[in-house]
Amino acid sequence: MANKNQFELHDSRLGTVDEKGHRVYLFPEEVKGFWRTRREIFYWFLIFFYLILPWIYIQGEQMILLNIPAREFSFFTYKFYAHNAPILIFVILGFLFFIGFITSILGRVWCGWACPQTVFITSIFLKLEALIEGKPRQRKKLNDSPWNKEKIIKKSLKWIVFTIVSLHISHTFLGYFVGTHHLVSVSFQNPAENFTLFSIMLFLTALFLLDFGWFREQFCIIACPYGRMQSVIMDDNSMAILYDEKRGEPRRQPGMKPNEHGDCINCYACVKACPTGIDIRRGVQLECIACTNCIDACDDIMVKTKRPKGLIRYDTQSNMEGKGRHIFSFRNIAYLIVLIGLLIGFIFSVSMSQGITTTVLRGPGTPFRVQSDTKTLNHFQIVLEQSGDIKTHNVKFAIEGVDKENYEIKMQRNPFEFTTTHKRQNVFIVFDNSILEKGSRKFTFIITDLDTNKVIKKEAVLVGPTK
Template identity: 35%
Template structure:
């Protein structure tokens, strides 16, 4: 519960978005267009532009971002991750997680206030449009008090939010299927792609519900990040903080003030502008998303009354208390070390990654079979994944098939398709059949070499163990 205690009765705040009687407390923050607002506005519109443009952009002929679930491929910045890239995925995911931990340790909830899609779209797209339809901040609050939820202007707002949600959901779908596929579906009947159509309907409903009704409650109730901050930050981390040393004790008004009063005039401008409805003067709170609106609101008031700005500012709990700064702390040392190791592992793994993935598997019908002429047949399944951006033909050559005591005419290799053509980013499996006399095996095995090469510079060799009869059985072959 934030703010001073309210008298008992209906309307008393229990949570920022909940009154004591259980009714919804609608938060209509008064925008404060200061320097921090303008900086965040630039970042927000750049992020929105990147989101809407990304499905249309390509690098090296591949999408900037594409999560192709049917083919189990993930493309990022022109590089395609395949199901076999478990190590790459682990390094990438670990780097993102540790990176967020490091940012939080240094600058608090910078992600929430500056880059989180919930904050970006709510504060710089949906709320400004909503205020325009309602007639501004004051008129929005007046309509709430009147319970006028279905006026013509508000119905127009809901319709506009729906169209925006529809656009966002189609853009999101493009990240999973690609722009060409999306445009094809949009021109066809929903019956031709029911799963994709259901996704768009569901996601559009979720986005519309979130930004029309649920709004800041997503940050307060659904998102766990606010609850993590107690473990991710320390007293040296930069946060949006109220300087209680300078501001207390509070005194109402700017004129005829007690000379012992602090700079805070208890105007509540910081509370009116807060998008989650808290009072920043109550200290670090889970609901604070570090949007800096309270900084802009307070700086404007301080300028009007002739006081220095910065009563609310980016600072740390120790700095406010007058304690020295310590950039080097356990978490600011440990996180960069782990991040460097993960980043190095990611770069190193990508550097040694070949242009194709080669996997050699044993046949499905048993280890070997004996043919009518007495020779031993082994089936080898060769799986090739083409990582290049173009179709490739792979030539397969088998070496070291038989010892010197086996004549070439006794050795047969059957490759139904050689070279094997594999489309860009695709995976194909072909079978090779090797027939050898029993005396070619020593203690029931024979090691051969499988060489695979493409039309460019890819070369790879794999040692494979053929299976056959033991030496006692081999003697029966003539």
């Protein structure tokens, strides 16, 4: 049986699929209002932050740089290395539990206000699509029409513009990992000279292009795990976008008099404005990304029909049922306690890394080089860093665990001056093969700060031929 209204769907059917399970492309109506204005301002702040941040340098260092090959991570003048894994774990877990804490109080505010999927699609891709193809109804008409000259031109132009935008987004994303200055320099080189980086750029561009330009709401509905976690994180005291059934029901039906129905006039403005095609009047749903479009669309109708705003609003299920709202439930407090614990752990880990800290890394390339029948060379990189007040330190390297006559340290200077926040010192050790046991020998680097007499010991391993 056909539905009375195309927006009146069976409870078990999504608005993004037809009766045969084929995808229904959505063209959400544009809305204006209190929440949309504030979201757009916040969206553009996030976009500006994303695009500008990797170009900010402090003391010659990129503010945020995640240099995975070098195992070096820079955050606002502070550097983390592979040995700082506990600090990075605190950061990652802190972010996850912060999202959980915020969700337990404010619901899916991440999806509606900060998720890159929502931000880029709403602020850039939908705006460009409207500029080229027109308003939602015009876009739907164009999409349903047979291929003709107008459709080919508009669709081609749209995807060309989408590709340019996706290229910019992907290059900025790479800038966080390879460095913006390096990225600019390789952009003017032959792609074959940086084939791996070029391939990653093409993959990211294609990913952003298909996701933001075509897949869109399907990612939120099908692929995103966050929507499926909300039922675990949220409870009746969590904020959500809710429809006030007491005010709205019964909805207006044809032939009803004004005093026979609630405030909901069944105009479907909330459904038409939804980017995931749901009817918010069915209650909290996995597909809802809390974008507030339905609130502004409904408030606009309420103003026109001279009814109070807030038929659809931010509220809690508990408050809707007249039980009031309890902000700090057991769930909220549990998330908060974990967050505080992670913060304390992070501060403690950072404080323990103050002053001169060192990391011993094996040099790039082969693990050892045979110098002669009896001699082998190992290459190490000693990473030194200092935080707080940057001072000049005279540093000397030595090793213990191997007899002096069986090895030689080769460096440009030893001792040497350490005057920056970060220094990667190359150290070469030439040793007699006789000290090896089954191709290896443990030893200890002795790193001495001659100005403070502070001694740092780091274990390492010499490797060489097994015979």
